[in-house]
Amino acid sequence: MSKTVEMICISCPMGCKMAIETITNGVTRYKVSGNKCPRGEQYGVKEMTNPTRMVTSTVKMKNGHLNRLPVRTSDAIPKYKISECMAVLKAVEVEGPVKVGDVIINNLLGLEIDIIATRSM
Amino acid sequence: MKSYEIVVIGGGPAGLAAAIEAKSNGAKDILVVERDRELGGILQQCIHNGFGLHVFKEELTGPEYAERFIEGLKQQGIEYKLDTMVLDITDHKQVSMINPEDGFLQVQAKAVVLAMGCRERTRGAINIPGSRASGIFTAGTAQRFVNMEGYMVGKDVVILGSGDIGLIMARRMTLEGAKVHAVVELLPFSGGLTRNIVQCLEDFNIPLLLSHTVTNIVGKDRVKEIQIAEVDENRRPIPGTERSFKCDTLLLSVGLIPENELSKSAGIRLDGITGGPVVNESMETSIEGIFACGNVVHVHDLVDWVTEESRRAGKNAARYVQNQLVQGVKTITTKPGQGVRYVVPHYIRPENIEDKLNLMMRVDNVYHGARLVIKEDDRVIKSIKKAHLAPGEMESIKLTKQELETIAGKEITIALEIEEAKE
Ligand SMILES: Cc1cc2nc3c(=O)[nH]c(=O)nc-3n(C[C@H](O)[C@H](O)[C@H](O)COP(=O)(O)OP(=O)(O)OC[C@H]3O[C@@H](n4cnc5c(N)ncnc54)[C@H](O)[C@@H]3O)c2cc1C
Ligand code: SF4
Numbered sequence: 083m084s085k086t087v088e089m090i091c092i093s094c095p096m097g098c099k100m101a102i103e104t105i106t107n108g109v110t111r112y113k114v115s116g117n118k119c120p121r122g123e124q125y126g127v128k129e130m131t132n133p134t135r136m137v138t139s140t141v142k143m144k145n146g147h148l149n150r151l152p153v154r155t156s157d158a159i160p161k162y163k164i165s166e167c168m169a170v171l172k173a174v175e176v177e178g179p180v181k182v183g184d185v186i187i188n189n190l191l192g193l194e195i196d197i198i199a200t201r202s203m
Numbered sequence: 204m205k206s207y208e209i210v211v212i213g214g215g216p217a218g219l220a221a222a223i224e225a226k227s228n229g230a231k232d233i234l235v236v237e238r239d240r241e242l243g244g245i246l247q248q249c250i251h252n253g254f255g256l257h258v259f260k261e262e263l264t265g266p267e268y269a270e271r272f273i274e275g276l277k278q279q280g281i282e283y284k285l286d287t288m289v290l291d292i293t294d295h296k297q298v299s300m301i302n303p304e305d306g307f308l309q310v311q312a313k314a315v316v317l318a319m320g321c322r323e324r325t326r327g328a329i330n331i332p333g334s335r336a337s338g339i340f341t342a343g344t345a346q347r348f349v350n351m352e353g354y355m356v357g358k359d360v361v362i363l364g365s366g367d368i369g370l371i372m373a374r375r376m377t378l379e380g381a382k383v384h385a386v387v388e389l390l391p392f393s394g395g396l397t398r399n400i401v402q403c404l405e406d407f408n409i410p411l412l413l414s415h416t417v418t419n420i421v422g423k424d425r426v427k428e429i430q431i432a433e434v435d436e437n438r439r440p441i442p443g444t445e446r447s448f449k450c451d452t453l454l455l456s457v458g459l460i461p462e463n464e465l466s467k468s469a470g471i472r473l474d475g476i477t478g479g480p481v482v483n484e485s486m487e488t489s490i491e492g493i494f495a496c497g498n499v500v501h502v503h504d505l506v507d508w509v510t511e512e513s514r515r516a517g518k519n520a521a522r523y524v525q526n527q528l529v530q531g532v533k534t535i536t537t538k539p540g541q542g543v544r545y546v547v548p549h550y551i552r553p554e555n556i557e558d559k560l561n562l563m564m565r566v567d568n569v570y571h572g573a574r575l576v577i578k579e580d581d582r583v584i585k586s587i588k589k590a591h592l593a594p595g596e597m598e599s600i601k602l603t604k605q606e607l608e609t610i611a612g613k614e615i616t617i618a619l620e621i622e623e624a625k626e
Binding site for chain 2: 089090092097108118135136137138139140142147148149150151154161164168182200201202
């Protein structure tokens, strides 16, 4: 049995239109076509197996000159974890002073990825 | 009157890079003037990542990118004034400014660097019919409210314009719990980067409606409904294609305009297409000793290019005050040809080039399989194959000093030569 998904590779500005065929024949394999370079294949397979994204957002700030402190994940997290990540961030309030790079949340959702401050305040 | 060697107007990434580079190149007293309460410019509200891949070889967020330059400025001991608005500059480089502490203040500069950035086009500028209800924001204003002030601008949103700021805000509003019904784009293609269409729209199933426009805004006190329709090739709504969204907010991401009120009153020549000053290889405007860089010259999509250009402006302002910049020598005009909307810089004086010069430009449509060709009459100076070209992505071509020295005449043309059919 096989199933085909279409997607655009976002690894570079070329934006190749690719087709990813899933072949389930005992073991699951992926056949990528339309990519102009190997990075496209890598991206396509990752999107099918474990798509990840960086999350950038803000948390509440108690005593800064702004009400919000910008933060990001220290690395990309699985896409399906984004809304859980946002829910965690919503509950956080930070007290200054904060330096850029400071860890705001350690080991987010057990993913071994931190939430870090992206500016000093 | 107090005097400085160099006064930099604007403390965004352009002004910061110019000031730091001027100092490293021997300029002594430099003043950076910023009207906001902090340095960093628009980057402080751009909390997403994607900045710095060229300059730092790593992917930073806007505030992280800004902080590196703010630290650099402080380390160099460069003077800056916050909450200070520049009101006027004269062609003799007298700069008038105002702030709560000093009141009205005038300083004399030997050189000035204009780095005021750009502002967003508003609703008036594109004339959307309908009521004057609240709930209509430019995307950048909404970005500032949400990311810095922590004020959510609405719950049900339609976005007009698919440039990067509109796409980024579609994702941002969704993450913060709003429902983004659609991003509506007048043109048949998006002005934003493909990676933003995937990451910001497709990831969240937000529809991108190309060749569509907003035809009416309904609501008395607050926006209640946005009506849209498909447009024909002349960008006129097609009867029968109307539909509407119940929503409370409309975000406009319909373009940026370089902020040049000060340049105009100083009598600086502007380019009708970029909306910014006409500049030479040193980023010097039509008035000797007044330089310009960043979004005030032409709208950039990548801050990395702003940094490159601004370092050039800062360095040359320092050379100017030390009498190292050669004036009144051979000048070559860079002329945009077929498919190219504009080229910056507009003039090149080869004598002032140390080793190479980056020409920056934008094309007028989406092209695949084309060449950017620089020619003097019929002689090809440089020809670069481009697999993909789009108006939303600035292009740059490097010319070496050797290549520049082969130019005998007064003009070169930069044009697009198409190899395959246009998409
Ligand atoms: C809303 C918005 C979102 C953007 N998002 C992105 C993005 O996601 N990624 C990206 O790479 N680029 C983005 N850009 C482009 C970005 O603006 C540039 O990359 C870069 O910030 C331009 O730097 P600049 O220093 O020229 O302008 P700015 O950052 O705008 O800085 C100009 C500074 O000059 C000050 N100023 C203006 N007039 C005066 C005056 N009269 N007196 C004193 N000070 C003055 C302003 O307060 C401001 O701080 C965005 C632009 C806008 C408008
Ligand atoms: S497949 Fe390769 S060339 Fe095509 S968009 Fe992806 S990285 Fe770029």
